Amino acid sequence: MTEQLTHQIHEIEILMNIGEFEEAISQLLVLMNDYPDNYYVTSLLGECYLSIGEPEKAIKPLEWATKNYPKRKLNSLKKGSRPSEKHTISVLKRMLSSRENKGVWVDHYLLGCALGRCMEFKRAIVHLNKANTMSPNNSEIVRNLGWIQCMNENERTGRALLMRALSIDPQNALAHNDLGASYLFAGDLDQAKKWIDKALALDPDDPFIVDTSDKLEELRAYKKLFGEIPVPGEMDGHWMMYTE
Numbered sequence: 001m002t003e004q005l006t007h008q009i010h011e012i013e014i015l016m017n018i019g020e021f022e023e024a025i026s027q028l029l030v031l032m033n034d035y036p037d038n039y040y041v042t043s044l045l046g047e048c049y050l051s052i053g054e055p056e057k058a059i060k061p062l063e064w065a066t067k068n069y070p071k072r073k074l075n076s077l078k079k080g081s082r083p084s085e086k087h088t089i090s091v092l093k094r095m096l097s098s099r100e101n102k103g104v105w106v107d108h109y110l111l112g113c114a115l116g117r118c119m120e121f122k123r124a125i126v127h128l129n130k131a132n133t134m135s136p137n138n139s140e141i142v143r144n145l146g147w148i149q150c151m152n153e154n155e156r157t158g159r160a161l162l163m164r165a166l167s168i169d170p171q172n173a174l175a176h177n178d179l180g181a182s183y184l185f186a187g188d189l190d191q192a193k194k195w196i197d198k199a200l201a202l203d204p205d206d207p208f209i210v211d212t213s214d215k216l217e218e219l220r221a222y223k224k225l226f227g228e229i230p231v232p233g234e235m236d237g238h239w240m241m242y243t244e
Contacts (some may be wrong), residue, residue: 142162
């Protein structure tokens with residue numbers, strides 16, 4: 001890449017790190033006119049769309065990125081760094097293990113997340129499995145893979161993966177939360193409360209965890225009043241796909 005393009009991409013990454021994704025998208029779209037085949041520009045564009053909650057727009061750029069990463073070793077972060085529980089996708093992308101020439105696992109990971117949000121669970125599992133192969137023992141990849149398996153009605157497999165994510169990182173609050181949510185959908189409110197309470201203890205301010213806890217209390221109150229709970233299909237579909 002030219003020195004000018006490298007500088008422009010760096011400035012865009014700064015915008016992403018402070019949450020200015022809309023402005024980052026505007027600048028990336030301008031760059032794409034001049035550099036339509038640049039891996040970094042396209043990959044970051046997909047990441048930005050996912051970050052602002054438009055996964056359907058993220059799929060095409062991320063699909064392209066998974067097939068067109070540079071064949072040489074890419075710039076990477078320090079090995080052994082770990083993600084914070086409070087992350088944006090942009091921060092996560094830079095804090096997890098390195099991007100190697102064996103494949104850009106990050107793009108497969110983000111593409112899996114985007115497909116999952118669009119309810120394309122089978123395709124999501126394919127890409128999350130690829131990310132997991134490229135970057136094994138990564139708690140966030142395993143967590144998302146487990147959650148998508150639960151959403152694909154493979155609760156036994158999904159819960160086993162979520163437990164594995166916790167064995168890798170016992171402090172992963174979202175993995176506790178996802179386990180609780182899986183039991184919530186199954187109508188097992190006692191098991192749901194066990195795991196959701198652990199998630200709240202680890203990260204009481206996370207909006208996803210708070211949302212799940214609120215849904216649990218709503219269903220507990222409903223059951224107390226009427227002796228039953230709504231079937232999963234009657235739940236809020238947006239809430240069912242909260243995770244990243």
